[in-house]
Amino acid sequence: MLDNAFVEAFNLIVSGSPELTEILWLSVQVSLTALFFSITLGLPIGTSLAITEFPGKRACVTILNSLMGLPPVVVGLLVYLLLSRSGPLGVLGLLYTPTAMVIAQVVLITPIIAALAYQVMDDLHREYRDLFQSLRIPLRKAVPTYLWDARYSLVTSVLAGFGRAISEVGAVIIVGGNIDHLTRVMTTAIALETSKGELAIALALGIILLTLALIVNAAVTTVRTLGLKNAYV
Amino acid sequence: MKLTRIIQYIGLATVLHVASNLAIAESILVQSTTSTKNSGLYDYILPKVKADTGVTVNVVAVGTGQAIKNAERCDGDVLLVHAKASEEKFVNEGYGAKRSDLMYNDFVIVGPAADPAGIGGSGDVSKSLSTIAAKQALFASRGDDSGTHKAELRLWKAAGTDPEASSGAWYRETGSGMGATLNAAVGMGAYAMTDRATWTKFGNKGDFKIQVEGDKRLFNQYGVILVNKDKCPSVKSEAGQQFIDWLLSTKGQKAIASYTVNGNQLFFPNAK
Amino acid sequence: MFKSDPMSNNSVQQSTAVPVPLIEVDKLNLKIGDNHLLRDISVTSYTPGVTMVMGPNGAGKSLLLRCLHGLFTPTSGSIRLLNKPHEATTAFQSMVFQKAVLLRRNVIKNLEFAAPNGTPTAEITELLAKVHLNGKELQPARLLSGGEQQRLALARSLLTKPRLLLLDEPTASLDPASVLIIERLISEATEQGVKCIFISHDLGQAKRLGADIIFLHQGRLAEHTDTETFFTSPQSREAKAYLNGEIVL
Numbered sequence: 207m208l209d210n211a212f213v214e215a216f217n218l219i220v221s222g223s224p225e226l227t228e229i230l231w232l233s234v235q236v237s238l239t240a241l242f243f244s245i246t247l248g249l250p251i252g253t254s255l256a257i258t259e260f261p262g263k264r265a266c267v268t269i270l271n272s273l274m275g276l277p278p279v280v281v282g283l284l285v286y287l288l289l290s291r292s293g294p295l296g297v298l299g300l301l302y303t304p305t306a307m308v309i310a311q312v313v314l315i316t317p318i319i320a321a322l323a324y325q326v327m328d329d330l331h332r333e334y335r336d337l338f339q340s341l342r343i344p345l346r347k348a349v350p351t352y353l354w355d356a357r358y359s360l361v362t363s364v365l366a367g368f369g370r371a372i373s374e375v376g377a378v379i380i381v382g383g384n385i386d387h388l389t390r391v392m393t394t395a396i397a398l399e400t401s402k403g404e405l406a407i408a409l410a411l412g413i414i415l416l417t418l419a420l421i422v423n424a425a426v427t428t429v430r431t432l433g434l435k436n437a438y439v
Numbered sequence: 440m441k442l443t444r445i446i447q448y449i450g451l452a453t454v455l456h457v458a459s460n461l462a463i464a465e466s467i468l469v470q471s472t473t474s475t476k477n478s479g480l481y482d483y484i485l486p487k488v489k490a491d492t493g494v495t496v497n498v499v500a501v502g503t504g505q506a507i508k509n510a511e512r513c514d515g516d517v518l519l520v521h522a523k524a525s526e527e528k529f530v531n532e533g534y535g536a537k538r539s540d541l542m543y544n545d546f547v548i549v550g551p552a553a554d555p556a557g558i559g560g561s562g563d564v565s566k567s568l569s570t571i572a573a574k575q576a577l578f579a580s581r582g583d584d585s586g587t588h589k590a591e592l593r594l595w596k597a598a599g600t601d602p603e604a605s606s607g608a609w610y611r612e613t614g615s616g617m618g619a620t621l622n623a624a625v626g627m628g629a630y631a632m633t634d635r636a637t638w639t640k641f642g643n644k645g646d647f648k649i650q651v652e653g654d655k656r657l658f659n660q661y662g663v664i665l666v667n668k669d670k671c672p673s674v675k676s677e678a679g680q681q682f683i684d685w686l687l688s689t690k691g692q693k694a695i696a697s698y699t700v701n702g703n704q705l706f707f708p709n710a711k
Numbered sequence: 712m713f714k715s716d717p718m719s720n721n722s723v724q725q726s727t728a729v730p731v732p733l734i735e736v737d738k739l740n741l742k743i744g745d746n747h748l749l750r751d752i753s754v755t756s757y758t759p760g761v762t763m764v765m766g767p768n769g770a771g772k773s774l775l776l777r778c779l780h781g782l783f784t785p786t787s788g789s790i791r792l793l794n795k796p797h798e799a800t801t802a803f804q805s806m807v808f809q810k811a812v813l814l815r816r817n818v819i820k821n822l823e824f825a826a827p828n829g830t831p832t833a834e835i836t837e838l839l840a841k842v843h844l845n846g847k848e849l850q851p852a853r854l855l856s857g858g859e860q861q862r863l864a865l866a867r868s869l870l871t872k873p874r875l876l877l878l879d880e881p882t883a884s885l886d887p888a889s890v891l892i893i894e895r896l897i898s899e900a901t902e903q904g905v906k907c908i909f910i911s912h913d914l915g916q917a918k919r920l921g922a923d924i925i926f927l928h929q930g931r932l933a934e935h936t937d938t939e940t941f942f943t944s945p946q947s948r949e950a951k952a953y954l955n956g957e958i959v960l
Contacts (some may be wrong), residue, residue, distance in 0.1 A: 242448060290509075290512045290513075290514050291512060291513035291514050291671065291673050292512040292513050292514075293512075296513070296673075299673070301514055302468060302497065302499060302514075333812060334812060336777075336782055336806075336808065336812070337808070337812040339781075339782060340780060340782070340804075340805065340806045341805075341825050341871070342801070342802070351814065351824070354815075354816075355814055355815040355816070383468075383497070383499035384499070384500070385497045385498065385499060386481075386482075386497075386498070388497055400618065400619070400622065401473065401477060401615075401616055401617070401618025401619050401622070402477050402618050402640065402641065402642055403618060403621060403622060403625075403641040403642035403643030403644070404642040404643070405642070405643055
């Protein structure tokens with residue numbers, strides 16, 4: 207079965223199948239867009255949480271870490287109920303659109319990025335706390351400084367978020383509906399082919415998805431290594 | 440992140456969303472079943488629908504139970520499922536304007552070539568099910584409130600057996616769509632009840648064959664309903680009705696009849 | 712470059728007017744958990760220039776400095792600096808830590824980060840030259856040698872034009888050239904009126920720079936006197952033992 211799948215995968219890529227391109231492109235679009243918003247939300251949240259002290263901070267950190275384990279299917283369900291025509295945001299008509307998928311993935315991966323950023327920033331804060339207090343740097347200046355200084359460590363958190371987004375199926379299938387030419391992405395296509403018993407094709411799509419993830423990771427890691435040489439230290 | 444960049448990206452995202460929404464403008468959403476989707480029927484007829492009416496039909500394929508609930512929540516324009524009693528309830532409760540017969544096919548019971556329950560070739564589904572229960576042969580059920588599941592439960596009842604008492608033992612409820620359940624059945628070597636269309640198109644049959652077929656009680660009727668605009672103001676009634684009219688028209692019915700897989704006709708139109 | 716302090720720069724005023732207390736610590740206590748780390752420290756210094764804080768390891772020197780800088784809140788007691796209540800003084804203090812904490816960027820950006828708004832580039836370049844780091848503006852700061860990093864840290868502190876400069880063993884384990892540059896800069900700062908409080912283990916350094924010496928032992932004030940007296944005739948048992956080279960328990 208597995209060698210069938212590899213052959214199938216190769217054929218699919220070489221044939222330049224427009225369906226495959228469409229699905230792949232939508233997967234990347236949805237997950238990258240979700241990643242963008244998640245970074246915009248998650249990085250400052252994680253950083254601010256690490257830098258500030260307030261009563262109940264430990265509880266917040268625990269909750270944030272737990273949210274990393276949000277099951278995608280639960281997120282899908284919650285967003286579905288939110289966007290359903292009979293739900294509070296029904297008037298927006300967002301259900302069964304790529305936008306809904308982006309929203310669901312943002313909900314899913316923002317906690318991951320925030321929690322991992324918190325971890326990185328907590329360590330950095332140990333080092334910078336006294337200095338920043340001594341120089342009386344306000345929070346709004348401290349957060350971007352921390353983010354920039356920790357940029358190479360944060361790369362891993364961002365990659366983790368992307369990986370989670372591109373590989374999940376539970377959320378996007380509920381809010382997207384896996385509609386042909388509209389909301390079908392790699393993972394939902396794999397689910398569909400599996401349910402049609404077309405296991406070789408499903409595996410082939412899986413291999414292609416994995417390859418994509420590999421390429422992304424390799425590219426980012428290269429950037430990271432190059433940067434580290436420049437004295438990030 | 441610079442503020443201007445954020446605004447630019449939000450703008451882009453909004454434009455993309457609006458653009459994709461515009462593309463959906465002359466489109467309707469059909470809540471339908473996994474059996475019709477997996478059989479490939481939609482891939483066959485929807486391009487014809489588009490060519491004849493200009494309406495783009497988007498199909499969300501979930502179990503019948505879920506499809507009906509989604510439609511009740513106004514998350515669809517048309518309902519196309521195969522559970523007559525539930526469909527009529529849907530109409531009676533005001534969610535649907537009218538129910539029309541669309542097409543039929545039949546259910547079959549598939550099982551491993553070894554046929555542990557010895558029911559191969561039987562034309563009596565009641566007897567076959569009783570035998571399966573008596574011999575405690577593995578049976579994989581949809582278990583998901585779908586049209587197929589409801590039909591299956593009716594048949595167990597008629598056979599005088601309550602399989603759910605043995606749920607987890609020989610009666611395995613997968614709670615999944617038809618394809619997933621068939622995958623599980625083949626993997627476990629369990630019997631399963633499936634619509635013929637899905638089975639014909641299914642790519643992972645292993646050594647399974649159709650063991651029981653032809654019983655009148657295995658009749659499987661599909662119905663189509665327009666969601667009621669009074670209950671759901673967002674429904675695209677005009678386009679939805681266009682789709683339904685096409686399906687029930689001579690042209691549509693002919694198209695359904697002409698869909699074959701491996702030379703087998705999978706659906707038999709019977710609109711009145 | 713250094714904010715001139717009318718109080719300490721006018722020698723005529725100093726000799727005839729009432730001396731102004733520059734450091735006033737009254738019954739300072741610091742408890743962390745069950746540990747009573749600073750015990751009832753009361754000391755007043757009127758001496759301008761560099762006040763050295765000395766004592767064996769664990770005496771509480773760093774803790775005292777951090778309390779003065781506002782990084783720790785004392786459990787009890789009061790602090791006045793430059794004749795002002797403590798809350799008013801944090802704005803014009805700066806501190807050089809034992810190990811330089813530099814941002815992960817180049818030398819010039821580290822300075823720009825700390826520079827008050829509107830500091831002209833010329834001023835930054837001038838300061839860089841004073842610590843002999845001119846020519847290294849674009850080097851990654853964390854790749855500099857230990858001595859260079861500490862010089863950069865000192866330059867950063869001076870950029871904020873402090874009136875009070877706290878230094879926690881800034882030259883410990885640095886190369887002699889860096890020590891020289893740093894000590895010269897501190898002397899220059901004190902001439903311009905900046906008050907310095909300097910922790911050191913280096914007796915020679917204390918003799919070179921210190922105007923008066925606060926000697927701590929096990930969280931308590933053991934002795935406070937001017938430098939000359941401290942070295943020639945220390946009063947406390949602990950200071951005597953320390954200067955004798957004994958291990959003071």
